[in-house]
Amino acid sequence: MLERVVHQVLLGYLGRYVKDFSRDQVKVTLWNIEVELKDIDLILEAFDYLQLPFALKQGRVGRLSIKVPWSLIGGEPILIALENVFFSVSPRDDHEWRMDAIETRELAGKKAKLAAAELAKLSRRVCADNKGGWSFIPFVTTKVLENIQVSIRNFHVLYSDLQSNSEQVSFGLRFSSLTMLKQNSVGLRMGQVSKVVEVEGLEIYCSICKDAAKDLSLSNTGGSESWFNSHRVGDKSEHIVEPFNVSLSLLVNRSEKLNDLLQYSISAKMTCLVVSLNEIQLQQILVLSDYLSTSQLREKYGRYRPWSSPLSRKEDGWQRLWWHYAQESILSDVREKLKKTSWRYLGQRLSNRRKYVNLYKTKLELLRQDQPIDESLIRDLEQMEKESDIDDILSYRTAAEHELQEVLLKSSTANFSVEKSRLDGQSSGKSRGWLNWLSRGMLGAGGTDDSSQFSGVVSDEDVQDIYEATKFYPPVLSGIDADTNDKIYSRAIEFSIDEISATIWSMYVSLPLSLF
Structure with a gap:
């Protein structure tokens, strides 16, 4: 059953991203699976596989609620709600560019890519007999997308950099709410899924704090509201992009015969976009851009750098080391x-x-x-x-x-039959290997140490089990239909903005330059 797949994946992912997570926190009732967590600390090492140029200093969620109904197919939706999500990032320290740290991130990223390749292999095996160009992974993606509703209230990503002049520069991205709901199916064709994503209060800011001792991002005191409100834009001049609302419409087509329909169509609509920038913010954006460029080189060559002998000290023999x-x-x-x-x-x-x-x-x-x-x-x-x-x-x-x-x-037929009978008896009360692997390390989530549990060899019984669990029964299409599918565009993106206002101003000149 697909419900079992969701249950296993849910346990695997929460265990790798949430500190001190216990299986007992997942409540299985007669009607659904429920998870209710508060004041969550995220496992920072779980994000190593992303190989980000920044150091993730803190990740917290004030409240996480997940409800998965048993009647997933054609029944109630999966409900995911998050409140007061806060991430704090900063430039990497020197020790994070050493060889051991770089190799740890590289290995995590390599494991994630291997897991993705194994997932693609699983998809090909499931669709081995499919002549119509169907793919298992897009099918599962649209199936989950069709049955999921997401609500996020108060989201904040804060980047802070303590510079040499004892000033703390902060960049931030915030929004007050995000909701993803299923759109009215009136007018949709068979096999189409339409979702609406509404984002309110989306803003980007840049501020400079003279009091560098006040490290806003690393405070461990206070509740979830204080984490999210660790930086409030007090002065309107700190905004690079002033708060605005955006509405996204996502249309996914998974019908048997695609004809001339687009597989993915995204439509974004914004009422008013106001951009404001002064010379100090522009300077800090250039500094940030320079750091990103340097990070790519440090990720590649930082393992050879003599971190024990910085140029600022120039100790004896520094010329030879450098x-x-x-x-x-x-x-x-x-x-x-x-x-x-x-x-x-x-x-x-x-x-x-x-x-x-x-x-x-x-x-x-x-x-x-x-x-x-x-x-x-x-x-x-x-x-x-x-x-x-x-x-x-x-x-x-x-x-x-x-x-x-x-x-x-x-191997002999008799021995194989006995072995198959024994293995079927052992697996009758538990998930198959592909399901265990899916829940433990798909796409490197949270580290892929347990992803080795996937055997790699997918039997016909496993394929049939996947068909039954996900209701995936790909039809055999004619050669004409298969050729038609190859010519279908995969994506379409449309933007609609009613008004754009851009202002470049100086903190030392009273008259700004406005562009409309």
Whole structure:
């Protein structure tokens, strides 16, 4: 059942994003699944896979409410409500650009990409017999979109930077409410889903605080309201974009025959957009842009930088350390290009392939037999994944899966029947492997340490289970229809703004320059 999928995914995601989360906090009633959490602290490490150029200092949610009805298909919607959502970010400290920190983020990002690739593989396996161009993942996406309603009240992202002149510069994005509801189905064709997203009080501001000791973002005192209100725009001149309302209309088409319809259509409407900028805000925007550009280079070369010898101190031997830093940064790119053409690299790659395939086959066999995986095996695989490219890892996994399938096909019919009977008996009271994997590490959410539980080999029974759980029964379309689908545009975006007002003004000149 799809409800079981949602329950498993809900438990997996909350456990990886919410500190001190317990399964007991999920209440299963006769009518629905309910989650009610207050004053939540988010796990900051859960966002490492995004490889953001900023350091996430704080993430809090005043209230989180989730209600999932049992009758998902054609029944009541999934209700998600959040209140007083607050994120605080800042430039990364020097120690966050060291080799170990960069490699941790790189590994988390690589695991997320591997999980996404495995999800795409699962989608292809589910749609293996589909000749009409249907895709499983878009089907599930639109199915969830059709049955979900989201409400967010008070959302605030604060970026703060303590500069050398003891001034604290703050950029912020806020909105007072966001609601996503299903639009009236009158006039919609079969298979179309229409959602309306209403955002109120959306604003962007930039302010400079002379009292740098007053760190607004890191206060641990007060309730959820104080987190959200950690920065109130007191002066109208601090606004870059003054508060405005926006209405988004999303139309998704998932009908059997798309004809000339668009698959995704987004329409945005804003009544009035007022932009105001002074010379100090412009300067800080340029500083922020420069930091973003530098962050890309530091993510790549920061591991070679001599952080123990900053240029501000210029200790003995600093010239040699910084020359070594420049040398290693340049040579790292040269070595990366040259090593792929060397015989040593080719030999090492063949050796790594054999080793990884054997280890991965062992893991798949243990998962197939529902046996625990040895910690040393997980460490060896993780170390090889850390050193290998994503394309190589996916190639190794595919080879291991094919070899394992060949071994299973060559096994005797009697032994296979007994084994299948035993495994079916074990799985009768629990979710299948694909479901466990989906709930533990899909797309790298919250770290993907447990995503290794997915066996990778999806059997016909698993495919049938997915069909029944999600009500996904792709029709076999004719060759003409399939060719028509290939010519359909995938997206359309339309913006409508009634009025735009832009003002560039100076804090030292009384007459501003206005553009309309």
